[in-house]
Amino acid sequence: MTRRIQIAPSLLSADFANLERDVRRCEEGGADMLHVDVMDGHFVPNITIGPLVVQALRPITRLTLDVHLMISDPDKYIKQFAEAGADNISIHVETCPHLHRSLALIREQGKRAGAVLNPVTPLEYIYPAAEYCDFILLMSVNPGFGGQPFIPSFLRRARELRTWLDGNNLTHVEIQVDGGVKIDNVAEVVAAGANVIVSGSGIFSGSIEDNIRTMRRRATESLV
Ligand code: DX5
Ligand code: ZN
Secondary structure, eight states: OOOOOEEEEBGGGSOGGGHHHHHHHHHHHTOSEEEEEEEBSSSSSOBOOOHHHHHHHGGGOOSEEEEEEEOSSTHHHHHHHHHHTOSEEEEEGGGOTTHHHHHHHHHHTTOEEEEEEOTTSOGGGTGGGGGGOSEEEEESSOTTOSSOOOOTHHHHHHHHHHHHHHHTTOTTOEEEEESSOOTTTHHHHHHTTOOEEEESHHHHSSOHHHHHHHHHHHHHHTOO
């Protein structure tokens, strides 16, 4: 099955004082989504933005808002992010003792549900709940900051997960990658099985539009 490449610039690397301008540049470059990193200073050692920013973005763009919750006890906030205008909501399995329930909460809000695994969380952890996911995000850095180096074990993990999903009638479940993805390594990331590409520092340094276009071209060329 050939999957569609989707480019999701991570707004964490945008200019927050000129967010609308940077959103327009992402649109101009042909981005498919805007990736919104929500950090609570508890699950991860950094604090970023909350539902108010999602709410502010919603009326100014038709791009998919892909909200990555790096927060403890995400069940408490799923509804709030859904109502603020998120399209995709992803939650870390490390924060969810009742994963089926949390994923169901997202779908009950009419949103696409994603489960996220940190780089060392065993893949087996998601298998029993994979059928309740629209996408699975494999972190390729430890969450918390933009601009960190790509952890190469992602490549083996993505190949293994793609093979498992395809072998279990879950070909429609997409693999998202997040962390350290740049123009130079996007081809190998896609060849390993990812088709939803989150990139922050790789897109927001230099020309946002050109970076998105180049990234899409390299990714599409390596699509299997
Ligand atoms: C990391 C965040 C990422 C981050 C990626 O915790 O989840 O989305 O913004 O940034 P880069 O692409 O710079 O690694
Ligand atoms: Zn993210």
